[in-house]
Amino acid sequence: MAGGTLNDVIVRLYDLVLQRPLATFKGDALALLVETIAFDSAIWASGVHRTNTIFSIATHNFGPVALMDYAANWQPHDRLRSSVVASPGQVLRNEDIMPVAEHRASDIYRRFCAPGGMHQTLGVATADPITTVGELFFLFRGGEDAEFSDEERTAFSTLAPHLFAAWRHRQLAGLLVAGGNDGALPMLTAYAVIDDDGLIHASDALFSADVARAFAGWNGPLLPDTLRAAAAGGRTTHVEAGQRFVIRRGTERHLVIAADRSDNALTAAERRTAQLYAEGKTHSAIASKLGLSGSTVRNQIAAAYQKLDVHSKVALARIFARDPS
Numbered sequence: 001m002a003g004g005t006l007n008d009v010i011v012r013l014y015d016l017v018l019q020r021p022l023a024t025f026k027g028d029a030l031a032l033l034v035e036t037i038a039f040d041s042a043i044w045a046s047g048v049h050r051t052n053t054i055f056s057i058a059t060h061n062f063g064p065v066a067l068m069d070y071a072a073n074w075q076p077h078d079r080l081r082s083s084v085v086a087s088p089g090q091v092l093r094n095e096d097i098m099p100v101a102e103h104r105a106s107d108i109y110r111r112f113c114a115p116g117g118m119h120q121t122l123g124v125a126t127a128d129p130i131t132t133v134g135e136l137f138f139l140f141r142g143g144e145d146a147e148f149s150d151e152e153r154t155a156f157s158t159l160a161p162h163l164f165a166a167w168r169h170r171q172l173a174g175l176l177v178a179g180g181n182d183g184a185l186p187m188l189t190a191y192a193v194i195d196d197d198g199l200i201h202a203s204d205a206l207f208s209a210d211v212a213r214a215f216a217g218w219n220g221p222l223l224p225d226t227l228r229a230a231a232a233g234g235r236t237t238h239v240e241a242g243q244r245f246v247i248r249r250g251t252e253r254h255l256v257i258a259a260d261r262s263d264n265a266l267t268a269a270e271r272r273t274a275q276l277y278a279e280g281k282t283h284s285a286i287a288s289k290l291g292l293s294g295s296t297v298r299n300q301i302a303a304a305y306q307k308l309d310v311h312s313k314v315a316l317a318r319i320f321a322r323d324p325s
Contacts, residue, residue, distance in 0.1 A: 006036065006159065009159065012032055013032055013163065013166050014162070016032070016170070017166055025170045026044050026058030029163055029166065030042055030058060034060075036155060037122075037148075037152050037159075038141075039140060041060055041118065042139045042140065043057065043136075043137075043138050044135065044137045044138075045057045045135070045136045046134070046167070047136075048131070048134075049127050052075075066116055069112065070112065077107065077108045079094075080093075080094050080121055080123055081123065083097045084124055084125040085127070089126060090124065092122075093121060093148055117142035118141075120140065120147055121140055122138070122153060122156055124137050126161075126164050132220075132221070133201070133203065135164050137163065168203075168204070172191070172193055175193065175255045190204060190258035191207055191256065192204075193253050194223060194254050194255075195252065195253060198228030198232065199221055200222070200223065213241070214242075215240060226240065230245070231254055234249065235247055236248070239308055245259065266307055271304075273286055273290065273300040274301060274308075274316060277297075277316065279317070279320075
């Protein structure tokens with residue numbers, strides 16, 4: 001292994017999140033990584049595995065001609081790529097999936113890898129289990145006998161999750177720093193960074209699961225139609241099946257947060273009143289049942305409408321019918 005310790009590289013990697021612009025972040029991270037694991041060339045791509053869509057790509061000594069050749073002629077024959085995509089988080093070498101002699105007898109090795117100085121490969125992928133939005137990261141060495149060691153594979157296994165998390169945080173950072181944070185954002189425990197078309201570019205592990213619960217049959221990578229329309233229309237919140245989504249627009253990228261369950265945003269008193277109203281009770285009946293004044297009932301219902309982002313009794317009833325707890 002090269003000079004930098006794993007802990008040192010991890011600390012410096014997260015320092016890059018607020019020190020480097022989005023456009024250079026991956027390249028800066030590659031320059032940091034080579035201090036710990038020596039490699040001659042590398043490629044780091046982000047996108048949608050299911051559709052083979054690329055959002056961004058960073059390379060080190062891997063030119064555009066080689067990229068186009070690979071995409072046009074060799075990707076379907078790349079067994080290592082298929083293996084790392086099928087096993088997210090697992091770092092693999094060619095020799096981990098086939099005998100070395102078999103790999104070196106293959107067309108992809110003889111006609112693409114060897115002429116391009118890619119005799120040794122270390123690869124890893126990650127993917128959201130629902131949307132398949134994720135990362136592909138490969139390191140290459142030119143020497144036929146310069147194998148990546150077990151120690152280096154273990155080091156890459158340790159570093160890869162931090163590389164991917166730091167990239168996600170870098171995409172998020174500009175949206176949190178810019179544009180007047182009014183303190184109204186919920187905790188970022190389930191969030192996604194989207195573009196103008198509602199396409200998810202990055203998300204944490206909880207976001208897609210929350211969206212899939214609210215929108216039956218959804219599997220991304222585009223946001224569901226009504227949530228996408230809310231984001232495009234400048235809405236700040238959207239409620240679906242009792243799940244509240246907070247939307248914060250940036251310039252080219254936007255933040256969507258799956259906040260706490262929408263009915264949990266109500267106080268206990270507001271929830272009791274809103275649920276009775278959703279069940280069809282009149283203001284006077286609710287006031288009598290709960291021992292409240294008519295104005296208090298009206299104020300609590302108005303607060304529930306605002307917090308839940310609903311505009312009719314039907315919409316209110318739909319929330320409580322789907323989440324009756």
